Amino acid sequence: MAKKHFGSKTINLIVFIVLSLSILVFILYPYLSIFIESFNEPGQTFFDFFVNNLDLTKNSLFIAITTMILSTVLSTAVTLIFVFISKKWQQILRLILLITMVSPPFVTSLAYITLFGRRGMITHDLLQLTINPYGPQGIILMEALSFTSLNALVLIGLINQLEPSLINSARSLGAKVDSIIKDIIIPLLRPGLIVVALISFIRSLADFQTPTIIGGSYKVLASEGYLAVISMGDIHQAALINITLAIPALIGFFLYIKYDRIVTTQGHENSGGQSPFPLPKKGAFFWISSVLSIFFYIALILQYGSIVLNAVSEKFMGKFHFSLQPILQTGPYLNDTILRTVSYSIIAGLLGSLISFFIIYYSQVKKNKWMQFIEMVGTFPYILPGTFFGLGYLYAFSKPPLQITGTAIIVVINVIFKQVAFATKAAKAATNQIEPTYFKTVHDLGGTVVNEWNDVFFPMTKHGFALTFLNGFISTMTTIGSIIFLVHPGQNMMTLVMFDVVQQGQYQVASVIACLIILICLIAAGIVFGIINLSERDWSHVFRSQRSNQEVQS
Amino acid sequence: MKAIKKIGLLAVFLMALLVVTACGNNSSKDSSSNDTKSSQQFKGKTMNVVATSDAYQPLFDKFSKQTGAKVKVLSMSSGEVLARMKADKSKPMADLWFGGGLDAFMQAKTDGQLEKYQSSSVKKIDSQYRDKDGYWLSKGLTVGGFVVNKKVLKEKNLPVPKTWADLADSKYKGEIIMSDPAVSGTMYAIVKGIIDQKGEKAGWEYWNKVNDNISFYGKRGKDPQEKTASGEFGIGIIPVDKMAFDSAKQNDLTVVYPKDGIPWVPEGVAVFKNAPGKKVAEAFIDFMLEPKNMKELAKLDGKDTDQIIMPGVKGLDLGLNKKDLMKENLSTFGSDRTAVLNKWSDMVGDK
Numbered sequence: 058m059a060k061k062h063f064g065s066k067t068i069n070l071i072v073f074i075v076l077s078l079s080i081l082v083f084i085l086y087p088y089l090s091i092f093i094e095s096f097n098e099p100g101q102t103f104f105d106f107f108v109n110n111l112d113l114t115k116n117s118l119f120i121a122i123t124t125m126i127l128s129t130v131l132s133t134a135v136t137l138i139f140v141f142i143s144k145k146w147q148q149i150l151r152l153i154l155l156i157t158m159v160s161p162p163f164v165t166s167l168a169y170i171t172l173f174g175r176r177g178m179i180t181h182d183l184l185q186l187t188i189n190p191y192g193p194q195g196i197i198l199m200e201a202l203s204f205t206s207l208n209a210l211v212l213i214g215l216i217n218q219l220e221p222s223l224i225n226s227a228r229s230l231g232a233k234v235d236s237i238i239k240d241i242i243i244p245l246l247r248p249g250l251i252v253v254a255l256i257s258f259i260r261s262l263a264d265f266q267t268p269t270i271i272g273g274s275y276k277v278l279a280s281e282g283y284l285a286v287i288s289m290g291d292i293h294q295a296a297l298i299n300i301t302l303a304i305p306a307l308i309g310f311f312l313y314i315k316y317d318r319i320v321t322t323q324g325h326e327n328s329g330g331q332s333p334f335p336l337p338k339k340g341a342f343f344w345i346s347s348v349l350s351i352f353f354y355i356a357l358i359l360q361y362g363s364i365v366l367n368a369v370s371e372k373f374m375g376k377f378h379f380s381l382q383p384i385l386q387t388g389p390y391l392n393d394t395i396l397r398t399v400s401y402s403i404i405a406g407l408l409g410s411l412i413s414f415f416i417i418y419y420s421q422v423k424k425n426k427w428m429q430f431i432e433m434v435g436t437f438p439y440i441l442p443g444t445f446f447g448l449g450y451l452y453a454f455s456k457p458p459l460q461i462t463g464t465a466i467i468v469v470i471n472v473i474f475k476q477v478a479f480a481t482k483a484a485k486a487a488t489n490q491i492e493p494t495y496f497k498t499v500h501d502l503g504g505t506v507v508n509e510w511n512d513v514f515f516p517m518t519k520h521g522f523a524l525t526f527l528n529g530f531i532s533t534m535t536t537i538g539s540i541i542f543l544v545h546p547g548q549n550m551m552t553l554v555m556f557d558v559v560q561q562g563q564y565q566v567a568s569v570i571a572c573l574i575i576l577i578c579l580i581a582a583g584i585v586f587g588i589i590n591l592s593e594r595d596w597s598h599v600f601r602s603q604r605s606n607q608e609v610q611s
Numbered sequence: 612m613k614a615i616k617k618i619g620l621l622a623v624f625l626m627a628l629l630v631v632t633a634c635g636n637n638s639s640k641d642s643s644s645n646d647t648k649s650s651q652q653f654k655g656k657t658m659n660v661v662a663t664s665d666a667y668q669p670l671f672d673k674f675s676k677q678t679g680a681k682v683k684v685l686s687m688s689s690g691e692v693l694a695r696m697k698a699d700k701s702k703p704m705a706d707l708w709f710g711g712g713l714d715a716f717m718q719a720k721t722d723g724q725l726e727k728y729q730s731s732s733v734k735k736i737d738s739q740y741r742d743k744d745g746y747w748l749s750k751g752l753t754v755g756g757f758v759v760n761k762k763v764l765k766e767k768n769l770p771v772p773k774t775w776a777d778l779a780d781s782k783y784k785g786e787i788i789m790s791d792p793a794v795s796g797t798m799y800a801i802v803k804g805i806i807d808q809k810g811e812k813a814g815w816e817y818w819n820k821v822n823d824n825i826s827f828y829g830k831r832g833k834d835p836q837e838k839t840a841s842g843e844f845g846i847g848i849i850p851v852d853k854m855a856f857d858s859a860k861q862n863d864l865t866v867v868y869p870k871d872g873i874p875w876v877p878e879g880v881a882v883f884k885n886a887p888g889k890k891v892a893e894a895f896i897d898f899m900l901e902p903k904n905m906k907e908l909a910k911l912d913g914k915d916t917d918q919i920i921m922p923g924v925k926g927l928d929l930g931l932n933k934k935d936l937m938k939e940n941l942s943t944f945g946s947d948r949t950a951v952l953n954k955w956s957d958m959v960g961d962k
Contacts, residue, residue, distance in 0.1 A: 176763065176842030191827060274827035274962040284830060288793035289952075290693030290718075371861070389668040400628045407621060448698070455699035462699050542695060546659035546705050547683030554665070557686045561664060562833030562858075 065505035073428075076415055080431045082459070083474045087449030088437060094452050095296035106297040114301055117278040120196055120268075121261040121305070127201035128257040129250060132208035134349035136246070137238065139213055140334045141343055150354075154210050155582060157357050159535050159575050160203040161555060166270040167564065168360045169199060191273025199267050202356055204260055208253040215249040216242070228336075235340035255313040259306050263442035265538065266556075278302045279442055286542070292448065299445040310440040314433075367568035383565035390554050390566055391573075398534060398551040399577060401469055406529035409476025410484070410522055416477070417484040418514055422496055432481050439478030443538025446475065451542050463545050475539055476529040483528060487521020488514075520589060527585045531578045651679030658891040660684045661692055663710035663878070667911055674898050680891045689715035689796065689879075696724050706888035707895060708881045709750070712796025716747040716879035717945025726882040728893050732900040739941060740877050740920040749877030750899065750908060752918040754931065755801040756851040756873060758836060758858075759865045763845040772846060774871040775805060779820035786845035787821070788838050790829040793952050796876065797832065797850040800944075803951055804874025807939045819958060827962050840864060853913025853927055868930065872937040876944070877920065 096103065107114070135154075139147055172179045173190050180186045219242070227237050265279035272280065282298035285291045371380035416435060419428035438446045450471055455462040461470075495513045504512070515522070537552045544553060555570040658680050660671065671682040689711030692704055696719070703724075708716070719725050720742065729745040741748040757778075759771050767786065772778055778787060792798040806814030829835055835847030836855065840862040849855055851866055851873075859866050880899070882892045898904055902924050909919050909926035916926040917933040 170838075170841055170843065174841060174843050181842075189826070269830040272830070276961070280830065284791075284794060286694045287688050287690040288791070290690050290697060290715075292694045292698045295694075390665045392668075404625050404628060407625060411621070451695065451698045455701045460701055463702050542691075542698075544685060546661060546685040547657075549685055554686075557665070560688075560831050560833065562837050 062505055065507040069506040072415060073419065076412065076419070077427070077431055079412070080416075080435050080474075080477070083470055084437055084477070085434050087446065087453040088441070090453035091296050091445065091449040092300065095293060095300060098293050098296075100293045101297065103297055103300060106294075107301055110301070113276055113278050113281060113298075114305075116193070116276060117262055117302070118305060120193055120200070120277055121258045123193075123197045124200045124204070124261040125254050125258040127197060128204045128208055129254045131201060131349055131353055132205045132212055132253060133246070133250065134346035135205060135209040135353055136212040136216060137242070137342055137346040138350045139216055140238070140242065140336050141338050142335055151210070151213065153354070153357065154206045154213075156575055156579065157203075157206040157361065158210070158531065159571070159578055160206065160360075161552075161559070161567070161571050165199045165203055165360055166195070166267065168356075168363050169195065169271065171363075172359070189273070191271060192275045193272075195271035195273070196268050196275065196277070199271055200261050200264060201257075202353070202360075203267075204257045205353060206357075208257060211253055211256075212246060212249050215246055219245055224334075233340065234336050235342055237336065238340070238342045252313060255309050258309050259313075259440050262302055262306055262309075263444075263538065265442070265444065279444075282442075283444060292451075295444070296448060299442060299448065303441050303445065306440050306442070310436070313440070314436075364568045364571050367565050368572050371565070383569050386563075387566050387569040390558060391551070391570070394549050394551055394554055395573065395577075397548070401472055401550065402530045402533040402581075404469055405472040405476055405533040406526040408473045409480050409529040410525040412473070413477050413480035413484045413525065414488075414515070414518060414522060416481055417488050418510070421485055421488050422491075422493070422509075422514070435474075435477040435481055437478070438475045438539070443475070443536065444541065447471070447539040447542045450539075462543070465548050468540055468543050468548055468550075471539055471543060472533045472536060475536065476532065479532065480525045480529055483521060483525040484518070487518040487525070490521075491517045523585050523589050527582055530581050534574055534578055653891050653894065654679030656888060656891050657681045657683060658707060658888045658895060659705035660707045660709050661687045661705045663688070667709065667908075670899075670904065670907055670911060673904070673907070674895055677898070678891070678894060680888075680894075690794075693718060696722075703883035703886045705883060706886040707892040708879065708883060710878045710880070712799065713747075713749070713877050713879050713941070714796070714799065714945040714948045716742075716881055718948075719881070720744075720746040721945075724884050726884050726886060726889060728882050728896060730893070730896050730900055732897065735900065735922070736920050737922075747879045747881040748896070749920050750880045751912055751914050751920055752875045752877055752936075753797050753800065753850050753852070754868075754873050754875045754915075754918060754936070755797055755804070756849065756855075756866065756868045758839050758847045758849050758855060759867055760839050760842055760845050760862075761865055762863070763842050767845065769845065771865060771867070773867065773869065775817075775869045776871055778824065778846070778848075779817055781820075781824065783846065784824045785826050787824050787848070788827075788829060788835045788844040788846070789825060789848035790832050790834050792955055794830055795832040798848065799948065799952070800876030801848065801874045802955065803944060803947065804872075804876075804937045804939050806951070808872055808874075808937045815954070815958075818955075822959055822962075825959075825962065828959065851929070851931075852918075853929065856929060857913075868932075868935065870935075873931070873935045874937050875918075875939070877941075 139150070142150075170190060171177060173188065175181065175187050175189060177188075177190070180188050180190075224237060224241060227241060232240075263279055265283040268275065268277045268280040269284070278298050278301055282295045282302070285294040285298060366377065368383050369379060369381065370377045371382050413435070416428060416432050419425040420432045450467060451462060454460060454467055461467045491513065495517070496509050499509050499513055535552055536550075537556055540550060541553060541556070544550065551570055551574055555567050555574070558564075558566045558570070656679075660682060662684050663686065665684060665686045668684065671684060674680065675682050685705070692708065692711065693715050696704055708719075708725075716725070725746045727745045730748075733741060733745075733748060736748060740752075757772070761771060763786070764771060769782060769786070772780075772783065777783070789801075790798045792802045802818065805817060808814070809817055829838070832850075835844075836849050836858060838844050839847030839849075840858060849866075851868065855866050858864065880896065882889055882896070886892055899908060900921070902921065905919065905921050905924045906926065909916075909924065912918075913929075914926045915929040915931040916924070917931045917936075919926050
């Protein structure tokens with residue numbers, strides 16, 4: 058027994074130290090390096106840069122704030138529709154939202170130019186107008202559309218956690234649909250809305266692709282930071298720009314933590330009972346959100362339809378013809394990249410989730426203050442632009458003591474630690490579902506920390522772990538900014554190839570790659586949900602027996 | 612110990628996955644190179660390449676077949692190559708640098724990031740297309756011109772422009788698009804070429820007038836081509852190659868070689884300083900300079916015979932005429948870049 062405890066304590070200590078060190082080395086150190094470098098390097102100081110480029114900051118903030126408002130309204134509308142429709146429709150729309158989380162900006166922008174450009178089908182051919190689509194309006198619309206899928210999925214998750222009895226009793230007391238939404242659903246969604254708004258704000262600040270495609274002469278920080286690197290080779294300037302970006306992002310983040318706490322602590326179990334949805338289809342909320350949702354889904358269909366169309370057609374004298382040429386052309390661009398991207402995504406999904414669940418074990422279950430700090434550090438890659446994280450890696454790991462630039466490992470490490478931010482959030486939500494008394498019981502029965510992991514923590518968060526994995530997998534499949542400055546020949550990833558062919562104007566090839574990425578993500582989602590469903594029976598059995606144990610104890 | 616065992620298994624699985632991905636491409640490449648009879652002098656060796664596009668794969672595959680060397684290519688702009696070498700001085704970006712604006716190569720030479728190599732067949736190349744000290748050479752010329760959407764011009768009752776001088780005419784206001792010369796090497800070459808041809812003062816006066824006609828500058832090299840094709844603009848300033856003609860055919864556009872001179876810029880090739888695969892990269896340069904491979908390269912690049920730097924090698928016939936090429940001063944091409952671009956950005960302001 059004593060020996061067992063000793064072994065367990067050692068494992069406990071090792072896990073604790075490895076976790077702390079890895080987060081400090083692979084997240085905190087790169088950020089510190091970039092700060093130190095940009096203050097030490099000769100050239101413009103941060104203050105000079107900031108004062109001389111106030112316009113850039115203003116533009117970025119304008120875009121980010123407007124996008125935030127627009128996307129939050131749109132995702133609320135898309136979410137509210139879910140309380141009016143049947144389970145089957147919910148599943149279909151959810152799948153569409155899941156697919157469209159993968160949203161390469163070039164698609165959105167191309168569709169937009171085709172429809173609303175200076176010679177767009179709607180503006181020019183139909184309305185006889187020649188409107189300039191380039192500028193802030195284009196960026197805002199494109200970003201708001203492409204952020205809405207993820208936002209809506211977050212909010213729909215909250216709707217599913219609503220207490221059914223609350224709405225059922227409101228309905229049986231004769232409450233109007235509008236007042237149910239206004240007085241019950243919206244207030245319950247509010248913390249989620251704030252989180253979603255801040256996610257949009259931060260993503261918009263960090264987006265460097267959309268402004269370069271549709272911004273025209275309108276310049277924002279993120280795109281100028283990227284262009285400073287590729288056009289002038291000016292990495293110092295890029296660092297300064299990224300630090301400027303970090304300021305509003307950090308402010309947004311501290312607001313986020315404040316409200317995020319409310320969201321995660323709110324997620325309690327349903328008390329059971331009849332599902333109150335769908336609500337009758339009437340009321341102002343129904344009509345407004347229907348109109349906005351229809352607009353949103355039409356926009357999605359147009360965009361993704363155009364990807365598929367581009368992937369299987371060729372143009373001749375201005376007309377499209379069916380052709381397999383784009384698919385055949387794509388071969389040389391991808392080579393071994395597909396296998397590499399999928400493996401990296403699996404590794405990042407698994408290790409990122411594992412690290413995050415361990416962090417949450419210490420920070421939430423054990424309430425360890427140090428680990429709570431580590432958890433906060435782990436959130437940085439999420440709030441700061443991806444290119445910033447990548448540049449940090451380039452600075453930090455190109456010199457001793459840890460010189461790993463140019464290796465495949467640095468890319469893998471980067472994508473793993475980039476997941477930690479979102480994965481710890483998901484892990485926290487999953488852990489909140491466990492009764493704290495279980496851990497106590499294990500302890501009281503003489504169990505060790507390792508027993509707690511084996512018998513309570515991991516078995517009871519299986520579900521959450523699988524979803525966290527899926528999230529990590531998808532976001533690695535679609536990541537660009539953080540690895541674009543890290544890959545060397547023979548280490549390319551699918552999104553980077555796609556980004557590159559877009560730059561070269563090979564939209565057909567880009568469309569084929571986009572389709573492949575979406576397909577791979579769908580397959581992964583299918584497998585993960587399949588596994589969850591298979592284990593559901595087994596799972597509910599365990600759950601029931603545990604619940605009865607609990608009853609016996611009490 | 613259930614969970615711990617599972618985690619152990621997971622670790623083994625992940626390691627295996629990493630090994631499989633790392634080795635998977637080994638075996639596939641090896642088997643493809645085994646069936647040739649030629650000397651496999653670089654068998655088991657790898658050459659890492661940064662290139663401007665993935666489209667050169669067939670040429671690299673041919674080299675692999677002949678020498679047994681494995682070739683790994685990453686597509687990257689020359690500005691990015693410079694930036695990353697600046698940030699990470701610990702090791703070379705790759706072994707071979709294939710394609711990209713000459714100014715970046717000149718800069719890298721000044722910064723001591725290139726390895727000197729004089730191929731035995733380099734003499735066949737005109738001396739203005741290679742570094743006199745042997746640090747870089749050219750793989751071909753990029754030439755500038757424009758693409759015209761006749762439908763759009765017709766709607767506005769405008770004639771198709773024939774010369775660079777036409778573009779300065781105020782009747783084309785709002786109908787011209789070009790990329791930011793800081794982003795696109797070709798645009799920089801066009802700006803610099805015209806300044807060289809007209810002289811400093813007249814050259815900048817010319818660009819000032821063109822600037823008045825342009826509403827914004829593309830942030831990507833391909834913007835002018837695409838936005839002209841989609842009818843957003845009537846005239847796009849572009850690098851003229853086969854792709855431009857193909858796109859013209861697809862979208863019903865016209866490609867124009869300006870009558871008053873065609874600006875050009877050589878695309879660089881160089882070996883990186885201290886490259887681990889230096890020998891393979893040098894062998895590749897020899898291989899590239901063989902006329903038959905030069906011809907294959909011209910085909911992949913979609914180049915006219917007159918864009919090829921080696922006399923006697925036949926490329927495509929895209930209607931280019933060598934004597935139309937502008938007189939340019941390549942010696943200041945790299946050293947003037949910062950000054951020209953700074954002046955340019957002052958001129959265009961916020962566009």
